[in-house]
Amino acid sequence: MRLLIWLAMAFVVAMPARAELVIEITRGVENxxxxxxxxxxxxxxxxxxxxxxxxxxxxxxxxxxxxxxxxxxxxxxxxxxxxxxxxxxxxxxxxxxxxxxxxxxxxxxxxxxxxxxxxxxxxxxxxxxxxxxxxxxxxxxxxxxxxxxxxxGIKGIFSTRLLYVSAERRSEKDQTFKLILSDADGGRPRTIFQSSEPILSPAWSPDGSRVAYMSFRGKRPGIYVQTLATGEVQKVTDFKGLNSAPSFSPDGRKLVLTLSRDGNPEIYIANLRTGELERMTNHFAIDTEASWSPDGRSILFTSSRGGKPQLYMLNVADKTTKRVTFDGDYNSNGAFTPDGESIVFVHRTNERFHIARMNLKTRELRILTETDLDESPSVAPNGTMLIYATSDEEKGLLGLVSMDGRVRVRLPSISESVREPAWSPFFN
Amino acid sequence: MNILKQAKAVGIAAVLAVLAGCAGQVNEQAGGASSTSGATAANVAQLKSEAMAADTLFFFEFDKSDLKQEALDDLDAHAKYLSADRTSKVRLEGHADERGTRAYNLALGERRANSVARYLVIQGVNRSQIETVSYGEERPLSLSRDDNGWSRNRRVELIYQ
CATH class of the missing domain: 3.40.50.10070 (TolB, N-terminal domain)
Structure with missing residues (x-):
């Protein structure tokens, strides 16, 4: 019937270091x-x-x-x-x-x-x-x-980089979390920050020179921006309560993030130069996981204001919000595709969590993955694929899927459990 | 007994609903009501031993942060001791199961810790005696990927400091 190429016989890329990712194509395209x-x-x-x-x-x-x-x-x-x-x-x-x-x-x-x-x-x-x-x-x-x-005819993404978090667990309270920077194929993994406390939500600056993430320094979580070339770390916020889910503005000057310093998780914009904060939402429900649109005018975020987590669009200029997702009772952690025309997010159907893509104009929804507990979609800068986190029986893995859902590649790590992938922008 | 407990739970639910409505502002002024004035040393020791014997793990439903009725007796024991000894402090660590997204679960863990904190404050504990933190889904108790494991992970841990 269809000329689908199944490369189920996994092939292995020869790589020197043990902690690197192994590539395994589970599905391919026609011809x-x-x-x-x-x-x-x-x-x-x-x-x-x-x-x-x-x-x-x-x-x-x-x-x-x-x-x-x-x-x-x-x-x-x-x-x-x-x-x-x-x-x-x-x-x-x-x-x-x-x-x-x-x-x-x-x-x-x-x-x-x-x-x-x-x-x-x-x-x-x-x-x-x-x-x-x-x-x-x-x-x-x-x-x-x-x-x-x-x-x-499409710009390649092989010279881009990945950021992800690995966790090694000895017991509930004895874990090592590492923020890892690697080549786009998983090669040359390098730990850029390590902690016994959780590291979450790594995000790239638009020029690829800095990364933002949540980590604990002391017993409190904060948002930090790290310059990759120098290793220099800037504290952005460490208020009482949540400091989470940072995402850079397209001009790289601001972060949108979640703070609960006023008693409840709300979306704020932090100016990285002046430190000035602007509160963008005001609702007693959970508002979090904000992500900036490529044109800078909108912010996509998750809110439980309708009773269940759904995606909403925030107009940066007038702070009005509009619900975006209506299919399914759990839609969260959204991000825009580079062309700004679609969003990708975590979507629950039949009690399983998959990565889905929705065109913002036609509202056509397409489920891209078929494993369970899939999360953290991050789109490649050429818009052809996204990387996401999934898991097998024991540990977290990373997977790639093409934007039409046809091509799926698993990137299982050899040793540690990995999650929270973030695909870099182009460097050239 | 049962009816009393029911009535109490309903009353608390109502109070919590009101408190939730005015988001966060409540915590500072609460707590002064019951003071240590009546408590003798022996009394405090007794309350302490009861608190130490009480459960320190409180569980929640998926994507929910309201307290279950079965948590209340144990929380009352902690509240009595914490109100009797104003120097005692607790840390409430909120957690979620692995389902759903990580940053959302971090917020959910905080809501769970806050619901326990609010209950303790209503029972007379000072907000300054309570520290809350959320670990989201990052520190599961159980690694079983089934309803049983997940229900153990949706919790608040109460830890005396």
Whole structure:
């Protein structure tokens, strides 16, 4: 019937560090682009600790729009200077072929690669990229972005980053929470903050230079903004009661957040330069999980003012609110897609929690995930996918799903339980 | 006995409803009503031992923050001791189960801790003797992913400081 490619046989990305995420595609798209990424020829002595070809094919495959041609079936392994016999690649059903090489030189190292159109029998482009051992993964992500954009017309997200929270639990009151920054494929995880108390709601600044989150310093929760390059931390609020769920304004100057300092959880806007606070809601119900629209004019938030958690839209200029979700008895933790036309959120149906997307104009609702306890959707900056948190029997996992729900990729972590993913903006 | 308890619960529900209406402002002025004046040392010791024997875990329904009737006797024991000894302090930690979103659950945990705090204040405890904090769904007691486990996790823990 349908030509759905099921890659249920999980493949594993070779990665050095133990705590990194393993990728497993559970569903794919119809007719993905078939691409052969030839192992990059090593032209100097000594090995490199990143297999660029594997990294690139895994990146492309994770988008759901590509499928790799297995190395084992390749009839030859040409380098970038070699003549390409297109017939050989047609024979193994490859639509595009990537060839490359890597060598050490006086400056560090040099990567060359080219992308070939097998049916058109021509080179689409070729590049030389100088770098260092430390930048090899960056080079692999850059090449993936170039290929992805050339073949799909959409800007790639392989050079973006993820933030997420991991938790290691020894007992109820003995846990270690870590805020982790990693590559978009889960590689190079780095702990940027650690605490024995919960860390929640990490959020990126629009330029990707800072992150906001809730954590406890002492016995009280507060909202903090951390500059990634320097590690410098700014306290935004630590009032009595809740200080939670921060989200940056599109200009990066303000945070919208939840405070209960007046007795009840309300939405406030905090000016990061002046420290000035403006209260945006006033209702005895729970108001929280605010998220700014890309044009800065609206704020989407969760409120229980109707009796059950539902999403509401707040007009920043006049503070009026309008209910947005009506299907289902639990809709929460909403966020806008980058084009501002849709929202994604957690939606409960049949006692199960899924990620859903709703077009704000047509009001068409689409459920994107089919596991249970799915939460924290965060949309990739090119709007093609979102990352979310889900779980298996024992621990929290991260998953990716395309915006039409067709492609699903699980990113199970090897050791710790992970949650609260936040996808960075583009850095370039 | 039962009828008395019922009547008490209804009365409290009504008071809580009124208090909820004027959000948060109530806590400061409450508490002065019953003082330690009548309490003798022996009396305080007796109330303390009763409080220490009382339950310190109070459970809630999904997405709800109203106290269950079965919590009231134990809370009364804590309230009597806390009112008799103004130097005693408690920390109320509010929690939620893992269902629903984390930041919302953080708010829900706070509401649960506040409902216990309000009840204690109505019973004569000073608001300054009570500290509240919410951990949302981040510190589950039970890791069982079923109704049983979830019902244990929707709780307020009362901890003497």
């Amino acid at each position: 993905p682009i078939k691409i052969a990424v030839v192992p990059f020829r090593v032209k100097s002595s000594g090995a490199f600790d990143v297999d660029l070809a594997r990294l690139i094919e895994s990146n492309l495959e994770r988008s759901g729009q590509f499928i790799r041609v297995s190395r084992d079936t390749m009839l030859s392994l040409p380098g970038p200077e070699d003549q390409i016999f297109y017939r050989d690649w047609r024979a193994i059903d490859s639509e595009y072929t990537v060839v490359g090489s890597i060598e050490r030189d006086a400056q560090g190292l040099l990567v060359r690669y080219g992308l070939h159109d097998v049916f058109g029998e021509r080179v689409l482009f070729a590049e030389r990229i100088p770098g260092s051992q430390e930048s090899l993964r960056d080079i692999g992500h850059y090449i993936s972005d170039r290929i992805y954009e050339a073949l799909t």
